[in-house]
Amino acid sequence: MLPLVKVAMPPRDDLMPALEQVLYSGMIGEGEAVYEFEREFASHFSLPNSLAVSSGTAALHLALLLSGVEVGDEVITTSMTAEPTNTTILQAGATPVFADVDPTTGNLDPEDVAACVTRRTRAICVVHYAGYPARLDRLRVIADNHGLALIEDCAHALGARFGGQPIGTIGDFSIFSLQAIKHMTTVDGGVLTMRDPALLAEARRLRWFGLSRGVPRTEVDISKAGFKYNMNNVAATIGLQQLRHIAPLIDRHKSNGRFLDTALSALPAARPPRIPNGSEPSYWLYTLLADDSDAVEALMAGIGVSASKLHRPNHLHSVFTAFRRPLPGLDAFYRRLVHMPCGWWVDDAMLQRITRTLLSGA
Ligand SMILES: Cc1ncc(COP(=O)(O)O)c(C=O)c1O
Known part of the structure; x- marks a missing residue:
């Protein structure tokens, strides 16, 4: 059977020497390959402020927390998606409010999104289902009118565009999945991007237990508990080779x-x-x-x-x-x-x- 989804790997002669090199380098955790991958991904897809993480799910969780979503808040979202879009809302302690979709596109219907806004709404999470961009123009206006964060779940939509702009650049945060069956894969992995570069430092801390990297481990202070959401050098090396092809x-x-x-x-x-x-x-x-x-x-x-x-x-x-x-x-x-x-x-x-x-x- 011709499969619905299929994973592509870069040519063996490119990938295997790079993988062998990193595997035996003595440095397979988060390091220079991850930071190089972030720079290359950002440049290739014109997505500034890209942060590599362990999965699209991790990126979604971080996007919600960085949006200020707290226990008891509401997040307007779509039910027509893969489950992580919404399980992460529960993970953040928030309430998913399922707005309806446009039956001709499967993507969020902006009118119903507007009707779902309450005093408790903190964010809108929009999915570009199957790779078809949602109405970002209208969702951006709704988010701005109500002071809400707009989170783009671009897990299906790497390389799409809306209004002449790369997908992922209209929301306050966007996430990409580099899981095994997406356009591009690092076996498992994800990318979180954000409009406001001032949030990068906090995002980096949250992906690494709450620790600031670079500060000696015996002196560093955790003021807010984070997670183990970092990408490793092996996944990043696959990602760097993937980007070339x-x-x-x-x-x-x-x-x-x-x-x-x-x-x-x-x-x-x-x-x-x-x-x-x-x-x-x-x-x-x-x-x-x-x-x-x-x-x-x-x-x-x-x-x-x-x-x-x-x-x-x-x-x-x-x-x-x-x-x-x-x-x-x-x-x-x-x-x-x-x-x-x-x-x-x-x-x-x-x-x-x-x-x-x-x-x-x-
Ligand atoms: C729409 C959507 N959002 C988020 C995710 C989560 O991505 P990941 O599997 O990389 O955690 C997926 C894929 O599973 C997805 O399809």
Whole structure:
């Protein structure tokens, strides 16, 4: 079966000598490779103030804490995402408030977000689901009008753009996942970025127990407990090699996605999500909204292509029962949702086969 997600590794001749070098260097923890990776990641994706961490989940937790989210605060969020977007809100002691999504995109509906704001709201957490940017223009205005932090969960959207700007630069904080099945991987890892460079020092302390690195360990003082969220030199070395090869891979996600958008626009009973003006998805997964999503999955299975939904809407988990509210937009989106592969492992012949099969059968 052609998989929905697939991991890419840099050529063996580049990666293995670099890995061998770091593994036997005597310095495999957080060190120069991590700081070099942060600089290179920031420069490659035009994301200033990038901090490498152990996972996207760790980055989300730090983004919430740096936003000032405290026990009892509310965070407006989406249920149409992977679970860490929302388990980290619980981890911070806050209440997730599930705003509805636009049924034509699967992303947060700004009008419902505005309606969810209360005196207890501290932040909005927006996900660019499957790599399709959410309405950052309108969410930014809502956040500014109410003095809220805007956190972009860009775990699916590395390389996307909105309004001509790189994804991750409109929120106050943004997070990226470098987990094993994303556009780019360090096996496990993540990046936290922030608009305000004054918060970098606090973020660095929080990712390392609350300790300031560089201060002698016998003299350093922890004034606020932090976490063990740092990236290590081995993951960073993989990341540095990945960065050298990532551009054409992300470009292929995008060109495959655009090809399918055009080719499938004529389907009678299915359509691609609406892409707002100024939005440039990075198509981690191709998304199709079909009257009969099971039939599309069966058609794709017939030609050996994995096609399915990927996540369970988070409010359906029992841990979120207390926070459930009606989400008619999400229900409509989820019923029609089918993800299909569209990354670098989908070649031109397969794209033709997918479109021919859908045009003749869906
Ligand atoms: C939308 C979303 N947010 C956050 C995460 C967390 O990232 P990680 O697996 O790197 O902790 C993931 C992936 O699992 C995700 O898909």
